[in-house]
Amino acid sequence: MTMSKSLQPTIRDIAREAKVSIATVSRFLNMPEKVRKETGERIQRIIDKHNYRCNFAAKALATQRTKTIGYIIPAVNNQIYSECARGVQDEAQLHGYQVFIASAEYNRQREKQMVENFLERRVDGIILTVSDSLGDIAQKLYQEKIPAVNLFNKQGCLPCVSVDNVQASYDATEYLIKLGHRSFAMLGVPFTASDRCRMRYEGFLHCLQDHDIPTHPQSFVQVSSNTLDCSEGVEKLMNSSNPPTAIFASNDLVAINTISALRRLGFEIPKDVSVIGFDDIPMAKHVWPPLTTVLQPGYRMGRQATSVLLDILRTGKHPEETIPSVQHDLIIRESSGVPPR
Amino acid sequence: MTMSKSLQPTIRDIAREAKVSIATVSRFLNMPEKVRKETGERIQRIIDKHNYRCNFAAKALATQRTKTIGYIIPAVNNQIYSECARGVQDEAQLHGYQVFIASAEYNRQREKQMVENFLERRVDGIILTVSDSLGDIAQKLYQEKIPAVNLFNKQGCLPCVSVDNVQASYDATEYLIKLGHRSFAMLGVPFTASDRCRMRYEGFLHCLQDHDIPTHPQSFVQVSSNTLDCSEGVEKLMNSSNPPTAIFASNDLVAINTISALRRLGFEIPKDVSVIGFDDIPMAKHVWPPLTTVLQPGYRMGRQATSVLLDILRTGKHPEETIPSVQHDLIIRESSGVPPR
DNA sequence: TTGTAAGCGTTATCAA
DNA sequence: TTGATAACGCTTACAA
Numbered sequence: 001m002t003m004s005k006s007l008q009p010t011i012r013d014i015a016r017e018a019k020v021s022i023a024t025v026s027r028f029l030n031m032p033e034k035v036r037k038e039t040g041e042r043i044q045r046i047i048d049k050h051n052y053r054c055n056f057a058a059k060a061l062a063t064q065r066t067k068t069i070g071y072i073i074p075a076v077n078n079q080i081y082s083e084c085a086r087g088v089q090d091e092a093q094l095h096g097y098q099v100f101i102a103s104a105e106y107n108r109q110r111e112k113q114m115v116e117n118f119l120e121r122r123v124d125g126i127i128l129t130v131s132d133s134l135g136d137i138a139q140k141l142y143q144e145k146i147p148a149v150n151l152f153n154k155q156g157c158l159p160c161v162s163v164d165n166v167q168a169s170y171d172a173t174e175y176l177i178k179l180g181h182r183s184f185a186m187l188g189v190p191f192t193a194s195d196r197c198r199m200r201y202e203g204f205l206h207c208l209q210d211h212d213i214p215t216h217p218q219s220f221v222q223v224s225s226n227t228l229d230c231s232e233g234v235e236k237l238m239n240s241s242n243p244p245t246a247i248f249a250s251n252d253l254v255a256i257n258t259i260s261a262l263r264r265l266g267f268e269i270p271k272d273v274s275v276i277g278f279d280d281i282p283m284a285k286h287v288w289p290p291l292t293t294v295l296q297p298g299y300r301m302g303r304q305a306t307s308v309l310l311d312i313l314r315t316g317k318h319p320e321e322t323i324p325s326v327q328h329d330l331i332i333r334e335s336s337g338v339p340p341r
Numbered sequence: 342m343t344m345s346k347s348l349q350p351t352i353r354d355i356a357r358e359a360k361v362s363i364a365t366v367s368r369f370l371n372m373p374e375k376v377r378k379e380t381g382e383r384i385q386r387i388i389d390k391h392n393y394r395c396n397f398a399a400k401a402l403a404t405q406r407t408k409t410i411g412y413i414i415p416a417v418n419n420q421i422y423s424e425c426a427r428g429v430q431d432e433a434q435l436h437g438y439q440v441f442i443a444s445a446e447y448n449r450q451r452e453k454q455m456v457e458n459f460l461e462r463r464v465d466g467i468i469l470t471v472s473d474s475l476g477d478i479a480q481k482l483y484q485e486k487i488p489a490v491n492l493f494n495k496q497g498c499l500p501c502v503s504v505d506n507v508q509a510s511y512d513a514t515e516y517l518i519k520l521g522h523r524s525f526a527m528l529g530v531p532f533t534a535s536d537r538c539r540m541r542y543e544g545f546l547h548c549l550q551d552h553d554i555p556t557h558p559q560s561f562v563q564v565s566s567n568t569l570d571c572s573e574g575v576e577k578l579m580n581s582s583n584p585p586t587a588i589f590a591s592n593d594l595v596a597i598n599t600i601s602a603l604r605r606l607g608f609e610i611p612k613d614v615s616v617i618g619f620d621d622i623p624m625a626k627h628v629w630p631p632l633t634t635v636l637q638p639g640y641r642m643g644r645q646a647t648s649v650l651l652d653i654l655r656t657g658k659h660p661e662e663t664i665p666s667v668q669h670d671l672i673i674r675e676s677s678g679v680p681p682r
Numbered sequence: 683t684t685g686t687a688a689g690c691g692t693t694a695t696c697a698a
Numbered sequence: 699t700t701g702a703t704a705a706c707g708c709t710t711a712c713a714a
């Protein structure tokens with residue numbers, strides 16, 4: 001049989017050899033029940049024989065759907081996001097979707113660039129974990145009518161799958177207070193790079209205030225979202241007039257870096273300083289000392305967000321009610337303890 | 342102006358409003374120099390006004406190239422692969438390519454499934470880090486004439502970017518021998534799940550033999566590639582008649598799990614047992630004790646592999662010479678030391 | 683149950 | 699420098 005010049009056989013080649021029209025082949029591929037059994041079997045044989053594979057670009061052009069979703073994360077090499085990415089992939093694959101993952105490295109410019117990329121590629125929907133709390137990305141997507149959901153933190157009026165960041169931090173802080181701590185600091189990335197960090201700081205502050213613990217502006221120390229290097233910040237903190245006995249890190253990676261920095265300065269954890277993180281990445285229990293932290297179930301959140309998005313794609317409508325917060329959990333390990341006296 | 346029913350304007354809408362043919366718009370988009378400056382400016386204005394975005398599916402169908410590459414990794418949540426994925430993404434994006442990342446979770450069946458997915462989507466090329474040393478995936482790709490390169494370990498006759506796994510393990514083992522160790526074990530995943538592990542075991546064995554250190558089959562202990570749980574393996578090892586004083590883990594994650602398991606059994610590291618890993622993931626220096634390990638420059642390797650692939654896509658030919666091995670490096674930290682006497 | 687033919691939004695060839 | 703027009707490989711009315 002003479003194939004089209006292309007290496008891959010097309011629906012047309014199959015149709016010719018099976019002595020049916022291309023419509024029938026297409027029908028067999030998409031709604032096999034609408035085609036006579038015999039005919040179908042004949043077509044299937046030819047398909048197998050030539051190893052025919054549907055051309056997705058052509059299909060996308062004809063159906064106006066790419067069966068692709070875009071997923072923007074702050075950083076691939078933070079395990080909380082890669083765990084989550086696994087969830088997204090698994091759920092997507094289950095429904096025949098493929099996912100483009102793009103790591104924006106906490107850079108607003110890159111976030112926008114990547115959304116633009118996704119739009120060119122006409123992804124069917126987008127999952128967003130972005131800094132931008134202003135929601136101009138969310139707004140653009142709304143304008144372009146492309147379904148999107150937030151993961152880890154909400155922006156604009158998109159549906160969002162996340163823990164209650166404020167409450168979770170409140171709980172963690174309260175735990176430290178109950179241990180007896182009265183002098184606190186928080187280390188985190190710039191709020192403009194992570195609204196999650198801002199919310200966690202909010203919960204932290206609220207809790208201190210509720211317990212009549214004085215707060216001062218220096219209680220938040222900013223670290224670079226690229227390097228997460230905490231040496232300088234920790235040094236300044238510990239040399240201040242009122243060094244903290246407990247440090248709340250905005251995520252586990254920051255916590256781990258904080259511990260390294262503290263140790264370099266000769267402090268013991270938790271004897272001299274307690275450190276608490278956020279995320280409970282798989283590595284949290286392996287560092288030394290094992291990290292007390294707030295658990296977010298990354299993999300499950302990834303699946304859920306995807307499932308919400310796929311629902312929107314299927315039904316064409318946004319979920320009626322706001323999605324309830326994902327359950328968080330305080331995991332107490334050995335990086336926290338009573339304050340030194 | 343009346344737009345097509347679709348939400349997104351098409352090249353046709355632009356052409357109509359700019360009073361030129363669609364061919365001219367297309368030309369302007371792809372070879373602006375071939376179009377009169379004035380005409381171009383007019384077109385550009387209309388494009389900006391309507392926020393026109395090229396439809397990639399249509400372009401892909403017409404050009405027979407998707408500007409997409411597929412990338413299969415064993416596990417996203419292993420930092421060595423996510424580091425590497427960053428490299429792949431960065432290099433790809435630089436040249437207008439988007440990448441599909443798929444994590445096969447050390448599962449051969451999934452690897453094949455994902456390659457099949459990629460082929461349906463007609464990716465332009467594939468980067469592979471797969472278990473399968475037999476090379477049947479490589480062979481299929483060859484058959485389908487789709488360019489591919491290996492990353493981290495070679496299979497079949499694909500170009501490969503990797504360190505010399507055998508030599509690197511040899512070096513690491515020799516370092517342990519020079520510290521005075523005479524009793525060894527290696528922990529790793531099944532060779533069928535990771536050919537990298539097989540090669541590292543090979544280097545390990547060679548080195549022992551070269552130094553007249555007796556080896557026995559029990560010196561390799563297999564751990565599950567999913568859980569990486571080492572408790573059982575470590576326990577059996579340490580309760581044997583000849584417990585090792587040095588353990589070579591096939592990668593850092595295994596090393597970290599091994600250390601946890603040893604500690605649970607009451608062993609101190611490196612006083613009782615030295616542990617050495619492979620990869621030097623960012624986390625390696627933060628665990629306790631900080632890990633002695635073999636560095637693979639993941640990010641750079643990702644970029645290089647992508648660059649090799651893009652070269653093939655551009656020139657249409659495979660590289661003439663085999664790619665020289667990437668430089669590895671032994672990073673000595675505190676998880677290794679002299680054996681107990 | 684099957685076939686015909688008109689899209690889908692580009693690129694690319696050829697002619698003007 | 700531009701314009702007509704035929705691909706590209708599929709889906710989907712509509713007709714048979």
